[in-house]
Amino acid sequence: MKFTVLYGTESGNSELIAEDVGDALRENHSEVEVFDLQDFDPASITPDNFYIVVCSTHGEGDLPNTAIPFAEAFEANPPAMEGVRYAMFGLGDTFYEETYSQGSEHIDRMFTAQGAKRVGEYGRHDASSWDLGSDLALEWLPGVLDAATIKA
Amino acid sequence: MVGVEDTQIAVIGSGPAGCYLTQSLLRALPNAQITVFDRLASPFGLIRYGIATDHQHTKAITRQFDRMFADPRVRFAGNVRIGEDIGLEDIQKNFDKVVLATGLTSDRKLSLPGDSLPGVYGAGEITRILNSHPGAPKTLPEFGKRTVIIGGGNVAIDLLRFLVKDEHGFEASDITDQVLEAYLANPVQHITLAQRSQPANSKADAQMLKELATLNRATYSTQNKLEATEDFDRAQAARVNAFAAMVQEDREITGGPDVELAFGHVPLRVLGETKVEGVEFAIGDDVVVIEADSVITAIGFNAMAEELADLTASPSESGRIAEGLYRTGWARRGPQGAIPENRACAKLVADEIVQDLQSDTADSASRLGFNGLPEPVKQQSISFADWQKIDEHEKATAPDGRVRMKVSDHLEMVTIAGKQN
Numbered sequence: 389m390k391f392t393v394l395y396g397t398e399s400g401n402s403e404l405i406a407e408d409v410g411d412a413l414r415e416n417h418s419e420v421e422v423f424d425l426q427d428f429d430p431a432s433i434t435p436d437n438f439y440i441v442v443c444s445t446h447g448e449g450d451l452p453n454t455a456i457p458f459a460e461a462f463e464a465n466p467p468a469m470e471g472v473r474y475a476m477f478g479l480g481d482t483f484y485e486e487t488y489s490q491g492s493e494h495i496d497r498m499f500t501a502q503g504a505k506r507v508g509e510y511g512r513h514d515a516s517s518w519d520l521g522s523d524l525a526l527e528w529l530p531g532v533l534d535a536a537t538i539k540a
Numbered sequence: 541m542v543g544v545e546d547t548q549i550a551v552i553g554s555g556p557a558g559c560y561l562t563q564s565l566l567r568a569l570p571n572a573q574i575t576v577f578d579r580l581a582s583p584f585g586l587i588r589y590g591i592a593t594d595h596q597h598t599k600a601i602t603r604q605f606d607r608m609f610a611d612p613r614v615r616f617a618g619n620v621r622i623g624e625d626i627g628l629e630d631i632q633k634n635f636d637k638v639v640l641a642t643g644l645t646s647d648r649k650l651s652l653p654g655d656s657l658p659g660v661y662g663a664g665e666i667t668r669i670l671n672s673h674p675g676a677p678k679t680l681p682e683f684g685k686r687t688v689i690i691g692g693g694n695v696a697i698d699l700l701r702f703l704v705k706d707e708h709g710f711e712a713s714d715i716t717d718q719v720l721e722a723y724l725a726n727p728v729q730h731i732t733l734a735q736r737s738q739p740a741n742s743k744a745d746a747q748m749l750k751e752l753a754t755l756n757r758a759t760y761s762t763q764n765k766l767e768a769t770e771d772f773d774r775a776q777a778a779r780v781n782a783f784a785a786m787v788q789e790d791r792e793i794t795g796g797p798d799v800e801l802a803f804g805h806v807p808l809r810v811l812g813e814t815k816v817e818g819v820e821f822a823i824g825d826d827v828v829v830i831e832a833d834s835v836i837t838a839i840g841f842n843a844m845a846e847e848l849a850d851l852t853a854s855p856s857e858s859g860r861i862a863e864g865l866y867r868t869g870w871a872r873r874g875p876q877g878a879i880p881e882n883r884a885c886a887k888l889v890a891d892e893i894v895q896d897l898q899s900d901t902a903d904s905a906s907r908l909g910f911n912g913l914p915e916p917v918k919q920q921s922i923s924f925a926d927w928q929k930i931d932e933h934e935k936a937t938a939p940d941g942r943v944r945m946k947v948s949d950h951l952e953m954v955t956i957a958g959k960q961n
Contacts, residue, residue: 390634397883398880398883399601399604399880399883400560400563400880400881400883401601401604404604406609446882447745447746447747447774447775447778448746448747448774448775448778450774453880453884483595483597484750485746486750487747513581515597515600516596516600518600518603520603527587
């Protein structure tokens, strides 16, 4: 199984988490790639890969900066995603209750609408908690891989 | 391409601009050795001293930078004042590339008649007092019964939030209790938040305004209509709706001052003989006077008057200043944008540095970096491990309801870090 870890970020937290998730995957898997969403072409999405999306929230529950070009390209030309499986890890801040972690949910809806299937628990990190996002993501990852019946 | 193997880079300033730049350089130049200087014994600059004490969630970004400083390629060199302890030229002799990430710390003045009267205070200065900055006074100035805040950006809102809150509003903050108690013994009763903008184009983030609406403090009023219209974009609509939530009459409050939200107010002069008595504003063709015992200006920041200030005084598209000398963050682009914007700014400047390294012809193998600095500078320099002693001390001595008690005396910080100044 090939892994593609995608991140959308404003402050860099999602990038760090994505890199750490990538490193953890590389311990047992040889084909792991990590991309900033702004450098990733939605047309290249394939059922051969398992996607892990790490994405933060900006402003009024909006996508972060680096996810915007991806979302625009995706919406301009939505790829068929039947058979594609993915996992989501969203970042947000419960200090802003109304919009907590909504940034990632935009991507989640886009993927689901195109026939992709989310696997495992929806991961969440809260900036107000002072937990290190990577710690939470690495605790979350094995459950996702189990649910996807891939050996971690 | 020469010197890329062990390029020595000096970053001057360890605030968000310097930290994001260091992250970018680590990615772009895997073999670079980076020394991050700071005039203070503590890292993180504006995150520690400019973000409001009750916004710890914003300060959590330091978790990311803690990790960066743990990288063996990065050295923190606190307690080193460039231009005082060591000249910029001496830094340049020892490093291949030098980047100024010194920010802008001086409150921009109104530049209007009366702007230096006693009773006119800068928001940055007050924020530093609340944050126990070692260079700031230990007590707040007297605000009197009536204060006018000039400006409507996030810094102004931070100050307004401080002025309206009671003692319950600082749970899990790191505010200095003596400062808070002194203010709450004699809080402001009438506040005017006066800004040039109309509500939709006010400079504050809607999230900051919603927070004020949610607090059970202060009675807000305004002369302006607060209705979102169709031509507003999402941010404008969110802002106007947040102002509308603030002035709603059914908010349940426990007290606090009356706050007038004054839009479209252009300040003309500060009135008063020996101290502030009021502020004169133009509203269109009309002139109004708002009585005040004090004025807080929150209209942006300038470079401090010091050696490096000239190099960062006016904004620039490029990070390049001169051969081998660069700038990033507010020192490059002026006082615009919040912490995360420094990340994109850092990428741009890091790209320029990488490009220049690739076309450099001079041999840089002889540059020693931190190790080449004069002995006294090396000895007084505070490492990240030294800083962690201060950090631990501050957390261990935190009173109830506070996440830390900041050491506000710089010599004491240095001593706790195990150094002599």
